[in-house]
Every structure is written in structure tokens, then in C-alpha cells.
Amino acid sequence: MNVLQEAGKALQRLRQQRPLIHHITNVVTINDCANATLAIGASPTMTWAPAEAGEMAGAASSLVLNMGTLQPWTIDAMEKAGKAAAGQGVPIVLDPVGAGGTTYRTQRAMQLVTHLPLAVIRGNVSEMMCLAAGKSGVNPGVDSHDTEQVTIEKVRRLAQLLKTTVAVTGPVDAVSDGTRSVLLGNGTSLLTYVTGTGCMTTSLIASFAAVSDPFTAAVSGILSMGIAGEKAACISQGPGTFHLHLIDALYQLQAETYLTYGKVLTYDE
Template sequence: MIDISAIGRDLRLIKERSPLVHNITNFVVMNNTANALLAIGASPVMAHAIEEVEEMAGIASSLVLNIGTLEPRWVDAMMLAGKIALKRNIPIVFDPVGVGATSYRSEVCKQIISECKPSIIRGNASEIIALCNENVKTKGVDSTESSDSALSWAMQLAREVNAVVVISGQTDYITDGELVEMIYNGSTMMEKVTGMGCTATAVLGAFAAVNPSMFDAAIHGMAVMGIAGEIAASASKGNGSLQVNFLDELYAMDEEVLCRTFRQ
């Protein structure tokens, strides 16, 4: 049973503390994810230069690593920032964008998971399945699988790497390897806005910065994503307005909206 008042408490903490979320993310979503973090009250910074990532991770409250438009210098930067985050014991949230599409992505994901030890890994179903099966090829950044088909893989992965694993999709699944929670809110229109998954990962970075339970942080972040997306989609003609309306709904999110819209 998901505790709505605990989600409301996390939202208030994010607004009160405005945690610095250090993102090393892709070119496609930088603006959207920074705006989503601002909308819920966090303080985003996008920084990927090898020359500064250690200092930035040294003052951040959480670190978001996203391989969407990876290249070697960025991967080196992720490893450097990840080591500092690990040393400081701040949460790392990892988005394995497009893993399984190319062998480079798969190799980099293995390296990040083994050396940075992310606290939360969020991907769509194809990405989570590909993380667990080296021989499975994915089409690109969009999922070709339903989220329920990836659940057993997600549970196995969570146990193997000691992380909370989130599968996003029509139903979102959040697991620590033993427990599983589901979020049913959302809209199919969200699939048509690029980087909605990356935005979910960044939002998880804010929740992980204020909630010491990575399982609860992941549940709360995905609930807020689904609810904001569902309300925004109901007032949107298509993905253009959804992108804007979604930010407005994140900005307006509070316990009253959560209670009204959350579907157990």
C-alpha cells in the first residue's frame, strides 16, 4: 500500500531543501529535465566536463547518470563523478538509455553499474531486459516490450547489483529484488514526448536526495511522474502541449492533487 502522505512529505522536503541534483545527461533532454527538477522545487545542474565533475559531485545531494548521447569523455566524467558520489554516500540514479542497441552502450552500462554502484536504475522494459541479457538487441531508445514482461528480470537485477530497479511503461514497477510496487497512473501520450523516461530518472534524483529509503524515493518519484503526466495529457491535444502542461502539473503537485488522482 502506497502512503500518499509520505509522497506529500517528500515533495515538501524537496521544496524546503531544494537539493542540488547533479546531472550528467544527454543533449536531447537537458532542458526538459532541468525544468522538471525546478518545477518540483529541486535545483538542477548539468555538468559533464572532466575538469569539474568531481567538484560538482562533491557539493551535490544526488547524482543522475544518463548515457543517452554518450561518448568516451562523458563516460570518463560519469566514472569520476560516480566515484565521488560513492565516497560521499549520496545516491546515484542511473538511466541506461538505449542499452542493447549497440555493444558500446552495453559495455558502458556494465562499467557504470559495477564501478559506480547506482542506488536506483530506471529504464523501460526493453532496456531492463537488455541489461540482464547480453544477447538481446533493442531497437533504440523506445521500448518494444511491455513493462510486466521485464519484472522478473528487474527483480533479479535488483538482487544482483543491490539497487532499486524501476521499469517504466503503462504500469511502472519498482522493486528492490524482494518487494514490488506498481504505479498505474500515466498516459500513453507520454510515450510521444522524448525524454519522459529521462525526466523520470532526474525526478527520482530529487526524491532520492530527500528520502533515505531508495525504494520509497523511487515509488514516490514515479507516482508524481504518472500523476502529472495523466492530468497534463487530459488537457493536451498532442505531445507539444503535453510537454508544457506536464511541467505545469509538476509545479502544481501537492498532497491534495495526489489524493485526488492517485490510483491504487
């Protein structure tokens, strides 16, 4: 399987279909997530009132559940949206932001993992290991402090434990559905100086999930952010201008861009 070629085909389908991507997401990054979704070629909705979350999710082509700014009522909205999406066969992408930081946050994340048919879980290595272990106290915030290198074997095991496709982002990005696994090498250190690039990556994955299988969606979303980040870094003077150019770079991606610039470090199936 040529994952770069498949990413390019997925981008073409995405821009032809312009699917509706419903978000219940982080208030810190909500605007960036909407703009990234638009730039890649999809259409975002960001409503999160529990009274309408289910209806919106059921009518969408994909659903993002991002736990960044967690509140009891957002969990209510996520559960209703997730149930409606599952009933309509709408793929659900979970971003368990900060899982492991507190008992409450970890338990709510595990609740979603256990009760919903998630297509993809996207997080850093600390968040993923916390979910796989089902315990809190290992990740104090949204940035990973785990310096252990992600390997093909580790990402495959995480996917098998969590029983879904996992996308682990960090210095080296990794994706696995339990059978197919890949390590990806695109990106720039400037991505860590702008808040919300992880949340935006989750939105990109959800956009691709509307038009492709979960593994291809996760790979395509991660490649899109990594390549766009590299291109934006080349013309940026710092985090402020990088933030500006990142959205432009997402918009300018083409199918051939993945073949030219994509960095597949290891692929195994």
C-alpha cells in the same frame, strides 16, 4: 507501508530543502530535465566537463547519470562524478538509455553498474533485462519493444540480479528494491509522444533520492510523472501543448495529490 502517503511526505521535504541535483545527461533532453527538476522543487546543475564533474557531484545532494547521447568523454565524466559522489555518500541514479542496442553502450552501462554503488536504475523493460543478462543486441533504441507484462516477480528478480532498486517504466510502471515491490498505473499515451519523459522521470527520481530512501524516491518520481501526465493530457490538444502543460502539472503537485490520484495496482513486501 502507504506508498502514496510516503510520496507526499517526500515532496514536502524536497520543497523545503531544495536539494542540488547534478546531471550528466542527454543533450536531446537536458533542458527538459532541468525544468522538471526545478518544477518538482529541486535545483539542477548540468555541467559535464570531466575536469569538474567530480567536484560538482561531490557537492550535490544527488547525481543523475544518463547515457542517452553517449561519448567517450561523457563516460569519463560519469566515472569521475560517480566516484566522487560515492565518496560523499551522494545517491546515484542511472538511466541506461538504449542499453542493449550496441556492444559499446551495453559494456559502458555494465561498467557503471559494476563499479558504482547505484541507488536506483531507471529504464524500460528491455534496457533492464539487458543489464540483468549482461548482453547487447536486444534493444535497438531508447523505446522498449518488449511487450511482455512487467510483474511483481519480474521486477523483484531484476532488483535482486542488479543488487539495487530498479524502476521499470512502461504501460505499467514497476519498482522494487528486492524486498518491497510495487506496480503503478498512472500515466497517459501522450507521454510517449514527447521525447525525454523517461529522462525527466529519472531526474524526478534523483530529486526525491536526495530526501528519501531509494525505493520511496523511485515510487515518488514515477508517480509524479504519471499523475502530472494525466493532468496535462486533460487540457492539451496534442504533444506540443502537452509538453507545455506537463511542467506546469509537476509544479502544481501537492502532497495530497498522490493520495487522491495515485494508482497502486499491486504492493508486496
